[in-house]
Each structure stands twice: as C-alpha cells, then as structure tokens.
Amino acid sequence: AQTVTQSQPEMSVQEAETVTLSCTYDTSENNYYLFWYKQPPSRQMILVIRQEAYKQQNATENRFSVNFQKAAKSFSLKISDSQLGDTAMYFCAFASRSYNTDKLIFGTGTRLQVFP
Amino acid sequence: DTAVSQTPKYLVTQMGNDKSIKCEQNLGHDTMYWYKQDSKKFLKIMFSYNNKELIINETVPNRFSPKSPDKAHLNLHINSLELGDSAVYFCASSQVSRRGHSTDTQYFGPGTRLTVL
Numbered sequence: 001a002q003t004v005t006q007s008q009p010e011m012s013v014q015e016a017e018t019v020t021l022s023c024t025y026d027t028s029e030n031n032y033y034l035f036w037y038k039q040p041p042s043r044q045m046i047l048v049i050r051q052e053a054y055k056q057q058n059a060t061e062n063r064f065s066v067n068f069q070k071a072a073k074s075f076s077l078k079i080s081d082s083q084l085g086d087t088a089m090y091f092c093a094f095a096s097r098s099y100n101t102d103k104l105i106f107g108t109g110t111r112l113q114v115f116p
Numbered sequence: 117d118t119a120v121s122q123t124p125k126y127l128v129t130q131m132g133n134d135k136s137i138k139c140e141q142n143l144g145h146d147t148m149y150w151y152k153q154d155s156k157k158f159l160k161i162m163f164s165y166n167n168k169e170l171i172i173n174e175t176v177p178n179r180f181s182p183k184s185p186d187k188a189h190l191n192l193h194i195n196s197l198e199l200g201d202s203a204v205y206f207c208a209s210s211q212v213s214r215r216g217h218s219t220d221t222q223y224f225g226p227g228t229r230l231t232v233l
Contacts, residue, residue: 035221039157045206045224089157095222102147102212103161103172104222 002027004094006107013082014115020067021077021110023092031097034068034075035104040088048090051075079112087114119143120225122207128231129197136193137228139207147171147212148190149222150182153204162205165190166212194230202232 003026013019025034036048051059051068058066063080079086092107120141129135141148149172150162164172165184179195190207207225 033221037224043204043227043229045208045227047221047223050221091159102164102166102210103149103174104151104159104208105161106159109157 002029002094002096002105004092004105004107006092006110008110009108010111010113012113012115013079015082015084017082018078018080019082019112021079021090021092021112023075023077023107025073025075025092025094027073027094027096029096033095033097034066035093035095036064036066036075036077037091037093037106038086038088039091039109040085045091049077082114084114084116086112088112120207120209120223122205122225122228124228125226126229126231128233130233131197131199133197134193134195135197135230136191137205137207137230139190139192139225141188141207141209141223141225143209143211143223145209145211145220145223146187147210148184148187149208149210150190150192151206151208151224153206153227155203159206163190163192197230197232199232202230204229 005024032053034051038046049061067076089109091109093104147166149164153159163182168184181193184190204227206227208222210222211220
C-alpha cells in the first residue's frame with residue numbers, strides 16, 4: 001500500500017524568505033502523480049502544484065517549485081518570496097495511475113506560518 | 117462561478133439523527149469523491165463514483181451511503197450519527213479518461229463541517 005509522510009508538523013518563515021516543505025512517499029508503482037495542496041484557515045483545499053512521475057523536469061508554478069527525486073521517493077515543495085497569504089496547512093498527496101485506485105493518499109500535513 | 121459546491125457548509129446535529137450533505141460540480145467531470153478530514157486534519161478517501169457507478173468504498177461504516185443521481189452530483193447520507201462522525205467532509209471531482217485510470221487533478225469543494233452533539 002502507498003503511504004505519504006510529511007515529517008515536519010510545523011514550519012515558520014519570515015516574509016520574503018524561502019522555505020522548503022518535505023514529503024516522502026512509498027510505492028512500488030512506476031506511474032503516478034504527486035500533488036501539493038494548500039488549506040488556508042478558510043478550509044478550502046487549493047491545488048498548489050502537480051508532478052507526473054514520468055516527467056523528469058521539476059514542476060514550477062510562479063513562486064512554488066518542487067524537487068522531485070523519483071529514486072529517493074522524495075517530493076519537496078519550495079516556496080520562494082514567502083507572503084503572508086501563504087500561511088496555511090500544506091498537504092502532500094499521491095495518486096496512482098493503476099486500475100481502480102483512483103484516490104488521493106494524503107500526508108499528515110505541515111502547518112506553515114509566515115511572519116511579517 | 118463555483119466549480120465544486122457543497123451544502124450545507126456547517127451542520128450541527130444530535131447523536132442518532134440522519135443527515136445528508138449535497139455536492140455538485142459544474143466542471144463536466146465524470147468522477148466524484150468524498151473525503152473525510154478528522155480533528156487532526158488527516159484527510160482520507162471514503163468513496164468515489166465514476167459516471168454514477170461506485171468505484172471506491174474504503175472501509176466506511178454502512179451508516180454512510182453515497183448516492184449519485186447523475187455525474188454532476190454526489191450526495192452523502194449518514195444514518196444514526198455518532199460522536200465520531202464529527203469531521204469536515206470534502207467533496208471533490210476530476211476527469212478520468214476511462215474507469216479507474218486517474219488522469220487529472222482533483223478539485224475540492226469548500227467542505228462541510230459536521231458536528232455531532
């Protein structure tokens with residue numbers, strides 16, 4: 001069974017600085033997707049970034065980028081130029097492309113606080 | 117325009133009651149899901165439906181019964197509510213090219229906070 005581990009329950013960063021959130025996963029599959037979702041205090045789940053396992057190039061979305069290490073099963077999220085609005089819970093998630101396993105498996109989340 | 121909507125956003129009820137949560141998506145997706153987020157913020161899949169057909173049922177008590185009248189709607193009915201059912205329930209949707217093969221991102225509704233007293 002697949003598992004997703006986020007080893008940092010809480011992180012904090014100064015506004016305008018850079019922070020990296022860690023995520024590791026365990027799977028025997030070769031085709032899958034990885035995601036980072038953000039959940040601000042409003043509780044809405046917002047997609048931050050997505051990576052397809054077959055792509056070697058790391059995904060980037062504006063200030064958000066990932067470091068995807070397939071062999072090490074690591075998928076960290078880097079937030080550059082942190083903003084107060086980045087304060088939220090961040091969840092790493094795995095989705096298999098195998099038959100009949102159409103679901104997201106989430107990590108336990110990292111609470112990020114951005115300070116002025 | 118709201119992509120995935122849920123009603124109600126808050127639900128407070130007594131133990132033993134029966135309640136329903138509704139979900140609708142206007143994204144044209146063919147797959148919908150229910151997730152449960154517990155008090156420690158852990159999110160776990162409960163059900164998924166593809167074109168009104170149940171695909172995933174993850175060891176959820178029989179008191180929980182999803183119903184999909186069409187591919188744009190997935191409702192969750194809960195019988196005989198218990199204290200442990202208190203949680204935030206999220207609906208999500210995605211486009212799946214063919215049964216069981218996830219090819220796209222899941223988009224979430226705003227969540228329904230259920231409190232059982």
